[in-house]
Amino acid sequence: MLGHRPVPCSAMVPNDETLFEKVVNLSKRRGFVFQSADIYGGFRSTYDYGPIGVLLLRNVKEQWWRTMVQLRHDVVGLDASILTPPAVWEASGHLANFTDPLVDCRECGARHRQDKLDEPDTCPACGKTGSFTEARHFNLMFKTHAGPMADSAAEVYLRPETAQGMFINFANVLNTSRKKPPFGIAQIGKSFRNEITPGNFVFRTREFEQMEMEFFVPPAEADEWYRYWCDARRSWYLDLGMPQDRLRLRDHDSDELSHYSTATADVEFLFPWGWDELEGIANRTDFDLMRHAESSGARLEYHDPGSGDRYVPHVIEPAAGATRTAMAFLMAAYDEEEVRDDTRTVLRLDHRLAPYKVAVLPLSKKAELIDPSNEVLGLLQPHWMCDYDQTQAIGRRYRRQDEIGTPFCVTIDFDTLDDRAVTVRERDSMEQERVPIEGLVGYLTGRLTS
Ligand code: ATP
Numbered sequence: 001m002l003g004h005r006p007v008p009c010s011a012m013v014p015n016d017e018t019l020f021e022k023v024v025n026l027s028k029r030r031g032f033v034f035q036s037a038d039i040y041g042g043f044r045s046t047y048d049y050g051p052i053g054v055l056l057l058r059n060v061k062e063q064w065w066r067t068m069v070q071l072r073h074d075v076v077g078l079d080a081s082i083l084t085p086p087a088v089w090e091a092s093g094h095l096a097n098f099t100d101p102l103v104d105c106r107e108c109g110a111r112h113r114q115d116k117l118d119e120p121d122t123c124p125a126c127g128k129t130g131s132f133t134e135a136r137h138f139n140l141m142f143k144t145h146a147g148p149m150a151d152s153a154a155e156v157y158l159r160p161e162t163a164q165g166m167f168i169n170f171a172n173v174l175n176t177s178r179k180k181p182p183f184g185i186a187q188i189g190k191s192f193r194n195e196i197t198p199g200n201f202v203f204r205t206r207e208f209e210q211m212e213m214e215f216f217v218p219p220a221e222a223d224e225w226y227r228y229w230c231d232a233r234r235s236w237y238l239d240l241g242m243p244q245d246r247l248r249l250r251d252h253d254s255d256e257l258s259h260y261s262t263a264t265a266d267v268e269f270l271f272p273w274g275w276d277e278l279e280g281i282a283n284r285t286d287f288d289l290m291r292h293a294e295s296s297g298a299r300l301e302y303h304d305p306g307s308g309d310r311y312v313p314h315v316i317e318p319a320a321g322a323t324r325t326a327m328a329f330l331m332a333a334y335d336e337e338e339v340r341d342d343t344r345t346v347l348r349l350d351h352r353l354a355p356y357k358v359a360v361l362p363l364s365k366k367a368e369l370i371d372p373s374n375e376v377l378g379l380l381q382p383h384w385m386c387d388y389d390q391t392q393a394i395g396r397r398y399r400r401q402d403e404i405g406t407p408f409c410v411t412i413d414f415d416t417l418d419d420r421a422v423t424v425r426e427r428d429s430m431e432q433e434r435v436p437i438e439g440l441v442g443y444l445t446g447r448l449t450s
Contacts, residue, residue: 020272023330024201026345030404032056032330033202045198045205052404053326055355055385057209060326061188063352064211067236068186068318075184075213076177080165082190083146083156091295092164092288094141094157097259101135102196113196140193142206158192163317166214167288170300181302181313182225184215188322200273202327209322216302216313219286223263225316226283230265233281233318237267237325241350242332246270260287267320269328278328279320286312329353333405339430347405348428351449354405357384358444361397363413365390372437373412376422379441380410384448402427408444 027033031050037043049057069075089095101114110125114135122129142158145151159165166185173185188211198204217225234249252264260282267279289312293300301312333349351357360377362369373390380386387406389397394411401409411423422440425432426447435443 017272019331019334020201022345023327023334026334026403027053027201027330030400032404045195046207047202047205052355056330056349056353057322057326059353059355060329061209061211061322063240064236064320064322065186065188068184068211068213072184074179074182075186075215076173076179078166078169078173078185078187079189080159080162080169080187082159082192083144084159084164086155086157087295088164088168088292089141089157091291092167093259093291094160094164095139098141098160099137099139100196102138103132103135105131106133107131111196116197138194138196140195142192142194160193161191161319162187162189162210162212163214163319164288166212167292167300167315168296170216170289170292171298174302180304182215182217182221184213186211186213188212200271202323203271203276205323208324210319211322211325212317212319214284214288215316215318217316219311219314222283222285222314222316226263226281229316229318230281233267233279233320237269237278240329240353241348242269242329246332248275250275258282260284269332271328271331278325279318281316281318284315284317286314288315289313344399344402346402346427349405351407354407355385356387356401356404356406357408357448359387359389359397359401359406359409361388361394361409361411362390363394363411368417369412369414372416372420376410376412376437376440379437380444383441383445398425398430407448410440 030052032053034048034050035042036046036048065077069077086095102111103114104111105123105125105128107123107128108126110123112124114120118124121132123131141160143155144158145154146156147154166187169185173179189209190207191210192207195204195206198206215225215229230249234247237247238244246269248268250266250268252266257264262283262285264280264282266277267281268275269278289300292298293312301310303310329349330347333347335346335348336343337346358380360373360380362373370390373388377386377388387401389400398409405427407427409425411425413423416422416437420438421434421436423432424435424443
């Protein structure tokens, strides 16, 4: 379905320990990600996406939507509410089962998720063995109250996944969209989990964004569609420039499977701390529709008017994290290379993910260059997200754009006043070319991956 377009390979990938620090530092320094409530001392494990980060995150979500919805005839979108009544989570099993096992170290007081410990009996904080309390099961859902009365009748939950919004709207979508199985419902949005051990920057946070799709299929086709979605989702990351050797699809062992799933595979990225999950693809069978049908009394099935058959579709779910994936793309794109005794930091992001596609840079702040620079900016802005920067030496401005992954810089100089041409510099090769202003949009359209 997707052609793999390789991005230039890293000339010098920093060793793993420094890569994490470098990407976190770059994120803060250049306005990708800020600590939330920074001026109040910071709110632990929550983050705000700054002017550059919000563009990267939007591009990740846009590429997902494009592949999963826009380019298909069999998937439609949805934007369901975040606040959800307890009945939904009762039926889905989240009230009973959406728990993590929590252990405390009696020696140092550190709190851990038991299932994520490298050595089950040793505290990673103080090294003591045999010091853990019995595991307690801790529900990850955030509970709040709707309306002025904080009593149990007013309890609602912030959704911990977007998926249930798709299941409870199955009949609404079926009746209004003229789709029939196999078809999917896709959604991008915030989810909330009261994680015991948030960390690794934006990898695991309590508030995050997901990109999920529920694909409803005739039961007999479930295995085939499961394999199809595993391949398609892996290809999506590769097509957007993830290096093959840092991406893998890992099948879950049978003891790892969720109670509702007959098969699950994770798309994993090689983070500096090792392989970790970006996305899970699961065969959820008819579990969710059956549970919601039983609990609500609604008929959640497909009636084929041709054959007269009635059945409850099975569901294949590719569930990805937008914020986590944006971080993985940053890590994969980060590169440093030696250029004339200097270290150049460059984000070799796929053009489609790059926050800005073009930066417009007048060579100097002199008044006569500002008018043509504004003219060029005005020509480009309807087509692409553009940055504009007129301070500092041009070399330093190029480096600033390299650091945030801008594929092309367009420089307006004093010759522009005579020849109505500009210098276009490409991020990866640093090669420069003179291009007439009149042909600039066509030139960049030809060179930018879209
Ligand atoms: P984990 O095992 O890492 O807790 P999970 O298997 O519970 O994750 P899913 O329920 O399958 O995760 O959620 C789908 C995707 O949502 C994950 O692959 C991940 O990309 C993202 N995600 C889940 N929890 C978080 C979180 N706390 N912070 C950021 N992204 C998350």
